[in-house]
Amino acid sequence: MPSSRTCVGVVFGGASEEHAVSIRSAITVIGALRSGANLNRFEVNPLYIDQLGRWWPASVAEAVLKQGHPAKPEQLPNPHAPKGFTNLPDGSDKVQVWYPVLHGPNGEDGTVQGLFSLIGKPFVGSGVLGSALSMDKLAMKAAFAAAGLPQVPYAAANAEDLINERSRESVAKNLEAQLKYPCFVKPANLGSSVGISKAQNREELLSGLATAAKLDSRIVVEQGVTARELECAVLGKRELQASVVGEIRFNADWYDYDTKYTEGFSHTLIPAPLPKQVEEQIRKLSLQACDCVAAHGMARVDFFYDDELNELWLNEINTLPGFTSQSMYPMLWEASGVTLEQLVAQLVATARE
Ligand SMILES: Nc1ncnc2c1ncn2[C@@H]1O[C@H](COP(=O)(O)OP(=O)(O)O)[C@@H](O)[C@H]1O
Ligand SMILES: [Mg+2]
Numbered sequence: 118m119p120s121s122r123t124c125v126g127v128v129f130g131g132a133s134e135e136h137a138v139s140i141r142s143a144i145t146v147i148g149a150l151r152s153g154a155n156l157n158r159f160e161v162n163p164l165y166i167d168q169l170g171r172w173w174p175a176s177v178a179e180a181v182l183k184q185g186h187p188a189k190p191e192q193l194p195n196p197h198a199p200k201g202f203t204n205l206p207d208g209s210d211k212v213q214v215w216y217p218v219l220h221g222p223n224g225e226d227g228t229v230q231g232l233f234s235l236i237g238k239p240f241v242g243s244g245v246l247g248s249a250l251s252m253d254k255l256a257m258k259a260a261f262a263a264a265g266l267p268q269v270p271y272a273a274a275n276a277e278d279l280i281n282e283r284s285r286e287s288v289a290k291n292l293e294a295q296l297k298y299p300c301f302v303k304p305a306n307l308g309s310s311v312g313i314s315k316a317q318n319r320e321e322l323l324s325g326l327a328t329a330a331k332l333d334s335r336i337v338v339e340q341g342v343t344a345r346e347l348e349c350a351v352l353g354k355r356e357l358q359a360s361v362v363g364e365i366r367f368n369a370d371w372y373d374y375d376t377k378y379t380e381g382f383s384h385t386l387i388p389a390p391l392p393k394q395v396e397e398q399i400r401k402l403s404l405q406a407c408d409c410v411a412a413h414g415m416a417r418v419d420f421f422y423d424d425e426l427n428e429l430w431l432n433e434i435n436t437l438p439g440f441t442s443q444s445m446y447p448m449l450w451e452a453s454g455v456t457l458e459q460l461v462a463q464l465v466a467t468a469r470e
Contacts, residue, residue, distance in 0.1 A: 126212030132170035133221035142440035174206035215240035226252035247412035276330035299341035304333035344421035350449040359400035360449040364389035
């Protein structure tokens with residue numbers, strides 16, 4: 118008898134800095150797809166992308182999920198396979214809905230979404246445009262600016278313009294004419310705070326630009342603000358919904374890589390202690406921000422909030438936010454009355470809308 122369950126192809130791992138986080142997210146997502154009422158709804162076919170970008174079938178993926186860390190060469194059917202994607206692994210034919218649980222470049226930026234579009238099967242999360250626009254901080258900011266959404270002042274720089282001392286000085290002067298110190302220097306296409314630095318003066322600006330230029334040709338420089346960091350989760354397609362608002366607090370000058378990934382360095386407040394109208398404004402802006410970059414399905418929208426000046430700025434959209442048991446996205450929905458099991462089921466349903 119043919120199964121009435123929907124076959125969900127969960128793709129995780131990936132050739133990005135966020136490989137380990139993706140494995141942890143996949144453990145949470147797949148655990149939820151395989152529990153309670155979802156057992157009768159879904160059949161999960163996990164696929165694993167290793168750090169060389171090679172795709173492996175369920176046999177490898179299940180082992181990675183079980184051990185919770187990347188596959189070792191001896192666990193791979195063909196450890197000498199060439200780098201990168203060559204074809205979909207065995208078992209992919211039966212997949213009815215694809216579910217990318219990938220973070221960062223090649224997962225969150227529209228590339229894998231392009232592959233699913235070519236295959237012609239529905240997939241969880243934003244499409245090519247929403248993913249690409251949300252991944253590139255300069256493109257995202259340009260879209261926010263065009264829609265008149267509030268964000269901190271920023272300017273763009275090109276890595277190619279930093280090749281010699283004279284051009285570097287002129288880039289720095291140009292930035293200083295537009296922004297005040299401190300400012301934040303960011304590669305446009307990364308996440309997890311990788312390659313970001315805070316600059317208090319010309320020397321730090323130049324060294325921040327050099328760091329960012331090693332990682333991306335597109336660089337964003339932003340006015341630094343002293344602000345609380347708030348996040349809101351979005352779900353749905355034809356009709357987008359916004360969750361309660363959460364806050365991240367940490368004992369550091371800013372939310373850098375170590376603070377993000379060292380246990381005990383940060384904690385979350387859900388719901389964030391906020392005046393009602395600020396919370397409502399954040400929920401409204403979250404939906405507007407998603408609309409303006411064509412993000413749908415799933416997104417986490419991040420804000421800066423200066424509670425002394427009562428000023429709110431959009432920081433960024435993440436179209437494939439962290440999905441570990443400790444991650445803000447599932448926790449915000451839990452606090453909004455959507456359990457983890459219901460959340461993954463809704464995400465799959467949304468993909469088919
Ligand atoms: N303009 C800014 N003012 C103050 N802090 C900032 C600013 N931009 C970034 N930060 C700090 O750096 C962190 C990472 O920046 P973000 O743009 O969110 O990059 P990522 O995509 O890597 O998360 C933020 O969470 C915040 O702590
Ligand atoms: Mg961020």
